[in-house]
Amino acid sequence: MNMPIKEKILSQLIHANGEPISGQKLADQLNISRTMVWKHLKSIEEDGYVIEAIKKKGYVLQSIPDIVSPERISSYLDTKSIGRNIFYYPVCESTQTIATEKASDHAAHGTVVITEQQTAGRGRLERPWDSSANKGIWMSVIIRPEISPQYAAQFTLVSAVAITRAIEELTDCSPAIKWPNDLLINGKKVTGILTELQADMDRVQAIIIGIGVNVNQELEAFDESIQSIATSLKMETGQEVNRAELVAKILYYLEKYADIYVENGFEPIKLLWESYNCTIGKRIRANMLRETLEGVAMGITNDGVLELKLDNGQIRGIYSADIHL
Ligand code: BTN
Missing domain, CATH: 1.10.10.10 (Winged helix-like DNA-binding domain superfamily/Winged helix DNA-binding domain)
Structure with missing residues (x-):
């Protein structure tokens, strides 16, 4: 490099x-x-x-100062293109908002926007994302795969698998993936992923993958409203994690699995996702925009859609929902 x-x-x-x-x-x-x-x-x-x-x-x-500066990340980085171009902000409103602007402005494939602290971090379904200073990984990665927009959702699962693999390699934790892309440890959320798309009718322009990992927080760092459902890698292992090294490892696996996906399709990613998931086979409640469904999660389709078997035997495809196990 x-x-x-x-x-x-x-x-x-x-x-x-x-x-x-x-x-x-x-x-x-x-x-x-x-x-x-x-x-x-x-x-x-x-x-x-x-x-x-x-x-x-x-x-x-x-x-070494505990910061996620481009210099520190690059010293651990082993990728061809992802993370070669890093924009670093000590504080910002949301890396996702900045990355979205940069993607519209033709930022290169693999560009990363990262910060120590977000003042208006965004989660899925327009929720706020708690992003306290210097303790987590708050970053957005711009990917430009040559795929049609209908397959973009599969990239969410690529990201979930990449982050799980990176955490597994650098810590004593092995997170479980709750469909589609929450990473849980002992049932509590350690990572959230927000995938957003810029596309023409037939071609993806950019996928912006927003990644929030709770790394070195203690319980008090979380807002009281989420203290019972959130956790950090440090809370689970008792050990501080080098955030810059973990960022580099996430980018490494993101590139590796994105390459596998583009070359070999979704099947190998689906198999990995299934091996890490904690949703399939369980009775779940899926809260959607207009309805709530309960049933047993049967599996995911080749498009990453969750198949739910309702109590009346009917199978329903779930495209976007909040899942309660
Ligand atoms: C979720 O709701 O689970 C997704 C959370 C995604 C949070 C990340 S932190 C970095 C990036 N910037 C944001 O504003 N959101 C994403």
């Missing part, structure tokens, strides 16, 4: 795992002068990193 020099230096310091790296070695590897190395190190320190200079040995990274 073609990273800017400052990010390359930061990446080397992070991956040195406490071993000193000499200024000369950095200068030689990056083909720049030692003065330039020193200037980049100063700039890295200004971002909140603590770097110790050890005489005759080199530089050691002593501490």
Whole structure:
């Protein structure tokens, strides 16, 4: 990946795992002068990193600020296109709103908008999304797959599988997916996904995937109204999670599963989704705009529609609903 020099230096310091790296070695590897190395190190320190200079040995990274800056995310990133272009805001109203504007403005495939805090975070069905400062992942990813709009909803399930896989890899938790795309741990919501579409009649222009992950919050960080239904990765494991590393891992799996989806269709994603889901086979209540239905969730169709078997034996397809298990 073609990273800017400052990010390359930061990446080397992070991956040195406490071993000193000499200024000369950095200068030689990056083909720049030692003065330039020193200037980049100063700039890295200004971002909140603590770097110790050890005489005759080199530089050691002593501490990392807990932020989701592009430099930090890029130091963990292993993708071809997703996350190559990151817009970072210490505070904003909603990354989804900004990403929607950027997508209309021709932002490239894979562009990410991320913030430390949202003042007007948006959830599904026009609900507010609780996005406290510096504790969660609040980001929106612009994807431009070459598919027709009728298949766009399947991307919601691609995202749910990617985030589940990333959380599973970096923590001791294995979330379960509640249809279509809520990630639950011990029955409480740890992640929400809001997928929005920009399309012509026959072609997707952009899918904007809004991802909210509760990472390092304690219970009090949540609004009282959701304290009984929300959780964070830290509350479940007792351990702080490196948010920038988790962002990079989510982007990695998003790219991987989006590629699989575009090359091989929905079937492999559907199988993964089914292996993580906690809805199928259960008796559920589906609250929709105009009616509420109860029955047993039988499975999802190839379009990602939930099939509900009502008590009278009738099978109904659910396209959008709030599901209660
Ligand atoms: C849900 O209701 O479950 C979806 C929540 C989606 C929240 C994310 S946080 C980042 C992005 N920006 C927003 O305003 N919303 C999404």
